[in-house]
Amino acid sequence: MKTTEDFKTYYAVIFTSTLKTNAEGYHEMAEKMEALAKLQPGFLGIDSARNSVGITICYWESIDAIIKWKQQSEYLTAQEKGKTDWHSLYNVKICKVEREYSLSALQ
Amino acid sequence: MKTTEDFKTYYAVIFTSTLKTNAEGYHEMAEKMEALAKLQPGFLGIDSARNSVGITICYWESIDAIIKWKQQSEYLTAQEKGKTDWHSLYNVKICKVEREYSLSALQ
Numbered sequence: 001m002k003t004t005e006d007f008k009t010y011y012a013v014i015f016t017s018t019l020k021t022n023a024e025g026y027h028e029m030a031e032k033m034e035a036l037a038k039l040q041p042g043f044l045g046i047d048s049a050r051n052s053v054g055i056t057i058c059y060w061e062s063i064d065a066i067i068k069w070k071q072q073s074e075y076l077t078a079q080e081k082g083k084t085d086w087h088s089l090y091n092v093k094i095c096k097v098e099r100e101y102s103l104s105a106l107q
Numbered sequence: 108m109k110t111t112e113d114f115k116t117y118y119a120v121i122f123t124s125t126l127k128t129n130a131e132g133y134h135e136m137a138e139k140m141e142a143l144a145k146l147q148p149g150f151l152g153i154d155s156a157r158n159s160v161g162i163t164i165c166y167w168e169s170i171d172a173i174i175k176w177k178q179q180s181e182y183l184t185a186q187e188k189g190k191t192d193w194h195s196l197y198n199v200k201i202c203k204v205e206r207e208y209s210l211s212a213l214q
Contacts, residue, residue, distance in 0.1 A: 012121065012202055014164060016154050047123050049156035055164065057121060091209040095119055095202035102198040 010044060010097050011066060015056045017090035026086045030056075040069045059097070066094065117151060117204050118173060122163045124197035133193045137163075147176045166204070173201065 019026060030048075037043055037058055042065025048056040060066045126133060144150055144165055149172025155163040167173045 012119075012200065014119065014121070014204075016164075047160060047162055049158045049160055049162045051156045051158075053154060053156055055154055055156045055162045057123075057162065057164075087210070089210070091207065093119065093204045094206040095204045097121075097200045097202045099201040100198065103194070103196070 007100060011060045011063060012095045012097050013058050013060065013066060014093040014095060015054075015058075015090065017054045017087045018052070019054065019086055020088050023086045029086075036072060037069060040072070041065060043069070063094070114207060118167045118170060119202045119204050120165050120167065120173060121200040121202060122161075122165075122197065124161045124194045125159070126161065126193055127195050130193045136193075143179060144176060147179070148172060150176070170201070 034046060034048075037046065042061035044059035044061060046056065046058045048054075060069070141153060141155075144153065149168035151166035151168060153163065153165045155161075167176070
């Protein structure tokens with residue numbers, strides 16, 4: 001296990017959601033939002049998985065980078081669409097990542 | 108969108124992983140670990156989804172609660188097993204949840 005001693009805190013936006021049974025167009029918009037995030041200053045990465053609940057976590061250098069990303073009109077548009085059309089439940093958490101451990105190994 | 112003004116910070120442990128192709132026994136141990144976490148003081152909830160990457164996030168009242176949970180021998184056993192047998196890649200992030208927004212609606 002590797003622990004980085006000079007660890008620099010960064011931020012995670014955790015988005016969890018449950019889709020309505022009729023969620024046409026959701027996946028196209030999710031891909032568009034991911035592509036947009038990757039273009040923003042301060043973007044560090046993204047993790048995403050979906051079963052009955054969907055989890056997307058994107059990582060940012062700072063709260064300021066998150067605010068600028070949120071201000072992007074396409075993101076706001078997608079969020080509004082999400083509230084009205086796609087999700088029966090969603091939750092957004094803004095978190096400061098304080099410690100991290102990782103392992104990578106050959107298969 | 109609901110924002111809780113008297114929001115009390117809490118903690119999230121983000122666990123992301125990629126399983127090896129031969130990961131026999133993983134799901135049984137994952138269920139056992141989830142059941143164990145739910146019994147611990149300070150446990151607040153869990154979100155989990157898996158596609159090509161698996162994401163599990165568990166939420167805790169404090170860092171102290173996370174440390175006590177980690178000290179549980181079954182958790183440590185599972186982690187060791189995970190490092191050697193199941194995962195080709197895994198990462199653990201300890202985060203402070205600073206802000207939260209949510210929406211719930213009828214289907």
